[in-house]
Amino acid sequence: MTNKTSTSNKQTKEQKVSLFQKIRGNHKHQQYLFVYICLLLPIIFFLGIRILPTLFTFNVGFRDWNLLSSGPHPFVGLENYVALIKDEVFIKSVVNTIVYIVFGVFGQLLFGIIVALLLHKINRFVGFFRVIYFIPYVTSIVAISWVFQWILMGNGVINDLLINLGLPPQPFLNSPDQAIYVIIGAMIWQAIGFQMVLFLAGLENIPQMLYEAADIDGATPWQKFWHVTVPLLNPTIVFSAVIGTINFIQVSFTQVMNMSVDGSGGPLNSTITVVVYIYQLAFRQFDLGLASAATVLLFLFILALTLFQMKVLTRKFDY
Amino acid sequence: MLKKWHLALFSVLLIALLAACGDDESSDNNSDSDGDITIKYWQYEFASKVNLMDELIEEFEEANPGIKVEQTTFPYDNYNEQVAAQVPAGKGPDVINLFYGWVPSYVDAGYLQPLPQEDFPHDQIEDEFFPLVEATKMDGEYWTIPTAVRTAALFYNKDLFEEAGLDPNSPPETWDELADYAVQLTKKNGDRIEQSGLAWEPAQQGHHWLRDGLTLQAGGQVLSDDRKNVLWGDSDAGLEAFEYWLSFPTDLGTSEQGFYTDDVTAFVTEKAAMNIDGSFRIGTLQNDAPDLNYAVAPMPGKDQKSTNASFWTNGITKDVEGEKLEASVKFLNFLTSEDVMERWLDATGELPAKEAVAMQDKYVADEIYGAFINSLPFANAHFFVDETKERDLVIDAANKVLLEGMDKEEAFNELVEKTQALYDDYWSDK
Numbered sequence: 001m002t003n004k005t006s007t008s009n010k011q012t013k014e015q016k017v018s019l020f021q022k023i024r025g026n027h028k029h030q031q032y033l034f035v036y037i038c039l040l041l042p043i044i045f046f047l048g049i050r051i052l053p054t055l056f057t058f059n060v061g062f063r064d065w066n067l068l069s070s071g072p073h074p075f076v077g078l079e080n081y082v083a084l085i086k087d088e089v090f091i092k093s094v095v096n097t098i099v100y101i102v103f104g105v106f107g108q109l110l111f112g113i114i115v116a117l118l119l120h121k122i123n124r125f126v127g128f129f130r131v132i133y134f135i136p137y138v139t140s141i142v143a144i145s146w147v148f149q150w151i152l153m154g155n156g157v158i159n160d161l162l163i164n165l166g167l168p169p170q171p172f173l174n175s176p177d178q179a180i181y182v183i184i185g186a187m188i189w190q191a192i193g194f195q196m197v198l199f200l201a202g203l204e205n206i207p208q209m210l211y212e213a214a215d216i217d218g219a220t221p222w223q224k225f226w227h228v229t230v231p232l233l234n235p236t237i238v239f240s241a242v243i244g245t246i247n248f249i250q251v252s253f254t255q256v257m258n259m260s261v262d263g264s265g266g267p268l269n270s271t272i273t274v275v276v277y278i279y280q281l282a283f284r285q286f287d288l289g290l291a292s293a294a295t296v297l298l299f300l301f302i303l304a305l306t307l308f309q310m311k312v313l314t315r316k317f318d319y
Numbered sequence: 320m321l322k323k324w325h326l327a328l329f330s331v332l333l334i335a336l337l338a339a340c341g342d343d344e345s346s347d348n349n350s351d352s353d354g355d356i357t358i359k360y361w362q363y364e365f366a367s368k369v370n371l372m373d374e375l376i377e378e379f380e381e382a383n384p385g386i387k388v389e390q391t392t393f394p395y396d397n398y399n400e401q402v403a404a405q406v407p408a409g410k411g412p413d414v415i416n417l418f419y420g421w422v423p424s425y426v427d428a429g430y431l432q433p434l435p436q437e438d439f440p441h442d443q444i445e446d447e448f449f450p451l452v453e454a455t456k457m458d459g460e461y462w463t464i465p466t467a468v469r470t471a472a473l474f475y476n477k478d479l480f481e482e483a484g485l486d487p488n489s490p491p492e493t494w495d496e497l498a499d500y501a502v503q504l505t506k507k508n509g510d511r512i513e514q515s516g517l518a519w520e521p522a523q524q525g526h527h528w529l530r531d532g533l534t535l536q537a538g539g540q541v542l543s544d545d546r547k548n549v550l551w552g553d554s555d556a557g558l559e560a561f562e563y564w565l566s567f568p569t570d571l572g573t574s575e576q577g578f579y580t581d582d583v584t585a586f587v588t589e590k591a592a593m594n595i596d597g598s599f600r601i602g603t604l605q606n607d608a609p610d611l612n613y614a615v616a617p618m619p620g621k622d623q624k625s626t627n628a629s630f631w632t633n634g635i636t637k638d639v640e641g642e643k644l645e646a647s648v649k650f651l652n653f654l655t656s657e658d659v660m661e662r663w664l665d666a667t668g669e670l671p672a673k674e675a676v677a678m679q680d681k682y683v684a685d686e687i688y689g690a691f692i693n694s695l696p697f698a699n700a701h702f703f704v705d706e707t708k709e710r711d712l713v714i715d716a717a718n719k720v721l722l723e724g725m726d727k728e729e730a731f732n733e734l735v736e737k738t739q740a741l742y743d744d745y746w747s748d749k
Contacts, residue, residue: 067403068428149580155513155590169511174577176722261577262522264711267718283400284707286424 054299060292067286080293090294092269093277094301100184100252100273101305105244107188109237112195117229119196120203130196137193141251145258148186149173173261176270183259183271187251195240202236203229238313242306249275249302274298356646357387358639361402362416362631364392367602371666379653386646413639414647417463419630420706422455423745426462431634433460438648447673451628451700463634466654467669469598470694471524471532471627473497473619477612479504479514479592490616494536494563497593497619501573504592512575518582518591519567519574524627525582526713528595528618531627531699533560536620546702547746552735561731565720576721587611597629598691601668615690628698630672664688670695704745712737 061080065073084090119129136144151157152172159169173179206229214224230237252273256265264280265272274294282291360376362368369392376388391412393401399421405411417425425431444452444461455463477487483504491497501516519525530541539556542549551557567574578585583600585591587608595618604611618626633654635647653659660671664682670691671677682692703709716734719725 066428068425068430070409071429153580154511154575154578159511163511171722174722176718262711262714266522266714267722268715280707283397283403285705286399286403286428 057292057295057299060288061296062293063289065287065289065292067282067288073289076289080289081297083290084293084297089269089272090274090277093265093272093274096180096265096270096272097249097252097274097301099180100187101245101248103181104184104187104191104248104252105241107184108191108195108244108248109240111188111192112199112240113233115192115196116199116203117225119200130200133196134193136190139190141190141254142258144186144190145255148182149259152182173259174267176268179260179267180271183252183255186259187248187255191244191247195244198236198240199233202233206232234313238309241313242309245305245309246302249273249298252276253279274301355385355387356642357389358413358643358646358650359389359391359411360414360416360650361391361393361412363395363398365395365667367667371662375654375659375662379650382653383646383649386649388650411636413643414633414635414650416631416633418706419454419463419465419632419700420703422463422632422634423457423702423704425634426457427745429637431462432637432639433458433462434464434635434651435644435648436460438652439464447675449628449672449674449677449695449698451698452630452632452672454700454702455632455634463632464651464655465630465632465672466660467663467667468628468630468672468695468698468700469669470691470698471527471595471597471618472690472694473593473616474586474596474600474604474613475593475616476586476589476591477614479589483592487614490614491619492616493619494621498563498566498571498573501567501593502571505571505573507572512572512578513590515575515578515585515591516571516573516593517567518578518585518594520576520582521714521717522710523582524596525564525717526710527627527629527701529560529564529713530701532595532618532625533564533621535625535699536560536623537563538622541701542742547742549735549739549742551738552732557735558728558731561716561734562727565717565727568721576717586613597627598668598670598688601687615687617690617694624694624697626694626698628695628700630669630700704741708741709738712741 060073062075062077063073064076064079115133119126119133122129153159154169154171154174158172162169171178172182210228210232211224214228219227253275256271256273256276257263260266260271265276275298278291278294278298281287281294360372362372369390372390376390380387402411402415415431422431439461441461444464448464449468451468452461452465455461473490475487475490480487485500485503491500497517504514504516505512506514521529534541534551534557537556537560539554539560540550541557542551568576579588579590582591582594583596583603586594586596587604589611601615604613617624633651635644635651639647655672657671657673657676660673660676663669664671668688670688671682674695677692677695682688685692701709712734716730719730719733720727
C-alpha cells in the first residue's frame with residue numbers, strides 16, 4: 001500500500017522534486033533513511049560517551065586540575081607528564097602492567113589452547129566440560145578475588161596443604177615478590193573459559209582434509225600441531241592476544257583492588273597497575289590533571305601495543 | 320504509512336536524546352512552587368545514620384516551616400568520587416557530611432565556605448566542643464562542625480582471656496601489660512600463628528594507633544602546633560613508639576598482617592583475642608557477632624594517656640548564599656544541638672561532640688560506651704593534609720621492615736622524611 005501511494009505521488013508531482021520530497025516519495029530512499037537514522041543514534045552515543053571525553057582527557061592532562069574545584073584550571077604544559085615520569089610509583093605501575101600483560105596474556109593463550117585442544121578431541125560430556133571451564137568467566141570477579149584471598153591467606157587451605165606435605169608455608173598475597181603472580185594466576189584461571197571458546201571456534205574452522213593429507217605424508221602429532229593447527233589458528237591467536245591484552249589492562253583493576261592486601265596495589269606497590277594508579281590519582285588525591293596525563297600515556301601504550309601485535313603476530317596464510 | 324510511523328518514532332527519540340544532553344536548568348532552582356527553600360544534604364550510606372537523619376529531617380521541617388531538606392547518600396567507598404563527579408555539573412549539596420581527614424583537601428579546592436562566625440562563634444565552639452574539632456580549623460576559620468565523634472579503644476574477647484587464664488575484668492593498662500597479654504593470648508603451631516593475641520593491621524586503625532596513640536603516649540609529637548613541621552622524629556619517643564608498634568608482628572610474634580584477611584574479621588571469628596578499633600565498630604559487632612563475648616577498655620598507655628579520635632563533620636558548600644545559607648545554618652545548628660547528639664549516640668553509637676553532653680553519668684558509666692567516652696578528654700585527631708597518602712606511608716614503612724627486612728630506624732626516618740615532604744608540598748602554595 002505504501003508503495004502504491006508513493007508511486008502515485010511521484011507521478012503527479014514529477015517536475016518539482018526537492019530532496020525532501022524525493023526521500024519521502026521513494027520507497028528505496030525511505031528505507032535508506034530508516035537505516036541511517038538507526039545507525040545515527042549509536043554514533044551520537046559513541047561520540048558523546050567515548051570520543052569527546054577521550055579528546056577532553058588530552059586537554060585536562062595539560063592543566064593543573066583539582067577535581068573538587070570548579071575554579072580556573074591553569075594550563076601547565078607538560079608539567080604533569082614530567083611529574084609522572086619522575087614518580088616512582090607510576091614507573092612501578094607501568095612495569096607491573098607490562099608484567100601482567102606478558103605473563104597474563106601468554107598464560108591465557110597457552111591454557112586456552114590446551115583446554116580447547118583437549119575438548120576438541122573428546123566426544124562425550126563435551127557440554128559438561130565446556131560449562132565447567134566457562135563458569136569462572138561469568139562469575140563475579142569480586143567474589144572470586146575474596147575466595148582466593150581466603151584460600152591463600154596465612155592460615156588458609158593452601159598453606160595447610162603445604163605444611164602437610166612438609167613444605168614451608170608461603171606468604172602469597174602478603175609478599176611483594178609473589179603477590180603479583182598470584183593475582184595473574186587468578187586472572188588467567190578466570191579467563192581460560194573465554195579463550196577456550198575462541199579457540200574451539202578457530203579449531204572447528206580448520207578443514208579436516210588438511211590433517212588427513214598430513215597423515216598421508218606421515219606427519220607426527222607434534223608436526224601436525226605446529227605446521228597445520230598453529231598457522232591456521234593464527235587469526236584467532238592475534239584476536240585473542242589483542243582482546244586479552246586490552247581486557248587484562250581493564251580487569252587488572254577489579255582484581256587488584258580486591259586481592260591486594262591493602263586494597264590499593266600493595267604490599268609496597270608490588271601489584272599496582274596503571275589503571276589502579278589513575279583511579280587513585282583522580283579519586284583519592286583529586287588530581288585530575290595527573291590522572292588524565294597518565295590516561296593519555298596509557299592510551300598511547302595500548303595503541304602502540306596493539307599496532308605491534310598486529311604487525312608481529314599477523315601472518316598471511318592460505319590452505 | 321509504516322515508514323512515516325518509523326520516521327516519527329525516531330524523530331521523537333532523537334529529540335528526547337538531544338534534550339537529555341542539554342542543560343536541565345529547571346531542576347536546579349532553589350525554591351519550588353510554594354516558595355519553600357530546599358537544601359540538599361549529603362552523607363555516606365550507613366543504614367543507622369540514614370534512618371536517623373530521615374527522622375531528624377522530618378522534625379526539623381516541622382519546626383521550620385518553609386524549609387525542606389533533601390537527603391542523598393552514597394556508599395562510603397565511592398563517596399569522594401560521587402562528590403567530585405557532581406562538582407563540574409554544579410549539582411552538589413548545600414550541606415555536606417565529610418570525614419574530617421578529607422576537609423583540608425576540600426578547603427584547598429575551594430569547595431567549602433567557612434562557617435559564619437556570627438552563627439558559630441569561635442569561643443563558643445572552643446568552649447563547648449571537645450578540642451579535637453580543631454582539626455578542621457584552618458586559616459583561622461572553622462569550616463565544619465560535627466554532631467558526633469569516635470574514639471579508639473582496646474576491644475578484647477572475654478572468653479579467650481579466661482581460656483588463657485587471664486582475668487577478663489582487668490584488661491591491660493600499660494604497654495608492658497599489653498605486650499605480655501598479647502603473648503599469653505597467642506597460640507602457635509611452630510612458626511605459624513593459630514590465634515593472634517592482638518590483631519595488627521596498619522591499613523585499618525593501625526596507623527591511627529601509631530600516630531595519635533603510641534607516639535603521644537611515649538611523650539612524642541607528630542606535628543608542630545602550626546601544622547607545618549613533622550616533629551615525629553625529633554625526640555626518641557617517635558622511634559620508641561614505632562618500634563613498640565612493630566614488636567607485635569616481629570619480636571613478640573603475636574600478630575600477623577592480613578591474619579584472617581583483616582583485624583575485624585579475625586576478632587569477630589575469635590581468631591584474634593584483642594584489637595585496637597574505633598567506637599564505630601560496636602554496631603558491626605552487634606549485628607555480625609551478637610554472641611561474641613567481648614568488652615572494651617581504654618587504650619593502654621605509657622607515660623601519658625592518649626588515643627585516636629576521628630569524626631564525620633558537616634560543612635556548607637561555597638555557593639550557598641542568602642535565604643539558603645540561613646536555612647543551612649539553621650539545619651547545622653539543629654544537627655549540633657544537644658538533643659540530636661544524645662539521639663545520635665543511641666542510634667549510631669557515635670559519641671557526642673560536646674563535652675557537657677558526652678560526660679553525663681549515664682554515658683560515662685555505660686558498659687560498652689564508657690571506655691570510649693572516658694577516652695575523649697585525652698583523644699587526639701591528627702590533622703591530615705592527605706589522609707590516603709599519610710596512611711600509605713605508614714603501611715609502606717611497616718612493610719619495608721616486615722617484608723624487606725629494613726632496619727626499623729631507617730624505615731622510621733624515611734617515614735618522617737616522606738611525611739614532611741607531603742606537608743611541605745601542601746604548604747608551598749599557601
